[in-house]
Amino acid sequence: MNTSLPPSGLSIAAVERDTGLAKDTLRVWERRYGFPAPARDSNGERVYPADQVDKLRLIRRLIDQGLRPAKLIGLEPTALSELLGGLGTAQPSADPARSAQFETILKFVRLHLHEDLRRSLQQLLMKLGLQRFVGEVLAPLNMMVGDAWLRGELEVPEEHLYTEQVQNLLRAAISSQAAASAGRPRVLLTTFPDEQHALGLLMAEAMMVPEGACCISLGTQTPLDDIRNAARAGRFDIVAVSFSAAFPARLALDGLRSLREGLGPDTGLWVGGAGITGQARKLPNVQVFASIDELPEALRSWREAHPAPDRA
Amino acid sequence: MNTSLPPSGLSIAAVERDTGLAKDTLRVWERRYGFPAPARDSNGERVYPADQVDKLRLIRRLIDQGLRPAKLIGLEPTALSELLGGLGTAQPSADPARSAQFETILKFVRLHLHEDLRRSLQQLLMKLGLQRFVGEVLAPLNMMVGDAWLRGELEVPEEHLYTEQVQNLLRAAISSQAAASAGRPRVLLTTFPDEQHALGLLMAEAMMVPEGACCISLGTQTPLDDIRNAARAGRFDIVAVSFSAAFPARLALDGLRSLREGLGPDTGLWVGGAGITGQARKLPNVQVFASIDELPEALRSWREAHPAPDRA
DNA sequence: ATTCATATTTTGTCCTGGACAAAATGTTGA
């Protein structure tokens, strides 16, 4: 039941897409470390065997976790997998019942039981309310899904399925609560270019809308200049940006500093997500959230510091 | 109110991100056509002035429309803009009242009046019902937004704003109608890798769910093999794939042929979107939709051809 | 005149191997 004859390996462009490693990087690794060592087709072009691509994927994930290529490239795939396994960060929930529930949900994801997945999430949402649902369920679940993905226990379709279902749930819940347009503060949400993960944004929105904030999301991947311009033109009080674990911290810091300058001093810059936590002290005048639970409290503080104007 | 001193131009990587033109392509154009002609920094690296990047963006859009680089690179930006203007495809709606309504909505997008935008879309949705809303409002509106974007009348944030609002509306509407899990047929929706546009998928879902189909969306960018595997494992009756205008037709055709083979003969392959219309005859055994309006009828035909089994 | 097969041009991607700056790490001294 194989596909066909020739494609017994991937081109360098395909490997770039699959692993996220730039063509230049693939070539320079080969030159320096002797790995990967792709075959060549009749045309002298690289043809990467599947097992080397798998190993590259593992290496990529470990690099994203902060390890360095030279230490990884020589290792066996099994050793790499072990490293990956040791890196799981999600500590099991304190509440064993809740913890078991999460395992069940993860099982639904693994088995593509979208209907069961939808139903269990929906029930939890109904039971806990939007804010607690995000803080107590989605936050840890995301970590678990992320860890599972890291160690290769989940494939692309499973991850997509989870994301879609959560997105549906959150968008519906947010729509139904949409605050009056006069809500305060006015918050602009988005991510930087190259950051595709929309869940963080939605979760933030779900935390803030019930507090009466007026949230406008631009979705993912807004160029820096456009964020600045949109924030000014729309007279927003706060710009909120989210970063997933894979986002290079360097890019985030540079971009945030530049954005911080571009926004007026009256506009708050709130950021969060695994890609940025712990960088707080390097970001003056930027509010860095270690956990999404802090958002409601932060909103309340903002309100105290910015009493509503008399009324226009 | 400029940013700072040094960045009076973009690096080749930044231009790649901004224009979608590969670094190799940028360098080879420079070598062959003498354009772009970037300055060099102290390090000998290319620094592209903003006006050249703007022209590159125009060229890129025209190439996506089927024109060829050699004919474009010599032209003045004004001439390029004219070409772009002549390419608008959306003929004004037959109904003048409706047409005026669309213009109003577009104005809201342009002015970032998210609240008004949301309200007008919501009203139309309520008035027309989900299916007619998608077919009679969103389809033409998408064309208008696409055209405006093409000729540079809309920027990134406006386009994002529109997409987000529509997505919120559609997801909420779909959730509220979600069919019983036993719905037929079982439809798997997704896009190919490198295709980021999710609206087509949502619109398709919105057309099918009210007909009682059981739709599972994987969101955008699922690798081909994963689509095949997911379709088999989930015993889907139909796989639906959508292509935006910018998607290279070649990639779409190749991918679809390969996917067609990979799916069993009992699984339907339904495709649509501006990137694929008109290619129908090159795709045997693939159902190509010229308009999203055809979906409900196609579902009914499918049901006739596949009478429900006795009941398990 | 339309379709089909074959030449020609255009165009994007790949190649090698050298270079260099930014980031990470190691070292030293307060």
Place this chain on the structure above:
DNA sequence: TCAACATTTTGTCCAGGACAAAATATGAAT
């Protein structure tokens, strides 16, 4: 513990040659 400096690691850039796939032009045959 922190700061300043030296060293290594690492990713990205460059030039300029090559080639195959796509697009177009040319010609033959229906």
